[in-house]
Amino acid sequence: MTSRKILPLLFVLIFNLWLIKIFRYNVFIGITVILGSIFVYLSIQAGIKKYFYISALFISVLMIFQYKTSSINSLVFLNENEKIEQQQRMRGYPKSLYRFANWLEQRKEAIIFYKIEDNFSEVVDPNLYFFANHPRERIGVVEYEKLPYVLLPFFVMGILFVKKSGHNILLLSVSPLIPLSLIGNSNPIGPFSLFPFLAAYVAIGLEPVFKNKKYFFAFILVFSLVFIQTISYATY
Numbered sequence: 568m569t570s571r572k573i574l575p576l577l578f579v580l581i582f583n584l585w586l587i588k589i590f591r592y593n594v595f596i597g598i599t600v601i602l603g604s605i606f607v608y609l610s611i612q613a614g615i616k617k618y619f620y621i622s623a624l625f626i627s628v629l630m631i632f633q634y635k636t637s638s639i640n641s642l643v644f645l646n647e648n649e650k651i652e653q654q655q656r657m658r659g660y661p662k663s664l665y666r667f668a669n670w671l672e673q674r675k676e677a678i679i680f681y682k683i684e685d686n687f688s689e690v691v692d693p694n695l696y697f698f699a700n701h702p703r704e705r706i707g708v709v710e711y712e713k714l715p716y717v718l719l720p721f722f723v724m725g726i727l728f729v730k731k732s733g734h735n736i737l738l739l740s741v742s743p744l745i746p747l748s749l750i751g752n753s754n755p756i757g758p759f760s761l762f763p764f765l766a767a768y769v770a771i772g773l774e775p776v777f778k779n780k781k782y783f784f785a786f787i788l789v790f791s792l793v794f795i796q797t798i799s800y801a802t803y
Contacts, residue, residue: 576770585713603763640751721772
């Protein structure tokens with residue numbers, strides 16, 4: 568594969584504040600994230616099994632680091648915010664079912680289910696990556712745009728392309744969601760085990776733009792303005 572074909576991915580990696588934060592936190596994780604992104608991208612582009620297996624190896628390493636560097640959220644005990652959410656759910660039941668609601672909500676199985684559901688919905692929410700988690704900002708967490716929001720349409724385009732051509736990569740991209748749903752997203756650098764897929768999907772979506780000079784220059788103009796805005800928000 569020529570360097571020209573990998574330009575969209577290089578663009579995504581270079582103009583990425585999230586990657587900078589990852590490197591500041593741990594250089595080895597940063598290098599692993601880059602290598603994982605490259606091989607996920609190559610696996611999608613070339614469809615070679617060797618690239619897929621190497622991608623799976625790097626993703627496995629990242630999932631281990633994700634677990635090691637995260638503050639594990641208990642699936643059984645509720646924090647104060649979760650207790651408030653529980654009370655709000657209980658108020659949604661009819662009065663005639665209040666005793667049933669109280670019994671149901673207090674059950675350990677129900678608590679585990681709701682916590683896994685919350686963890687999952689948080690890490691699959693595009694707002695976490697493209698809009699600094701707005702409007703679901705977390706208390707005590709400095710939220711930031713992990714990817715400029717102008718890249719969101721290209722991310723969607725990339726997923727649609729991969730859906731048609733690479734089911735193995737789609738399945739692999741789901742694998743980090745399992746531990747993230749169980750341990751939560753209390754990590755100083757976020758759900759970085761998903762970074763390679765986000766970067767690769769955006770890069771795939773950008774490929775048509777990089778092949779057309781007119782679209783490319785228009786995109787660079789818009790992206791530059793948005794990226795400056797993203798930097799200003801991050802340093803505010």
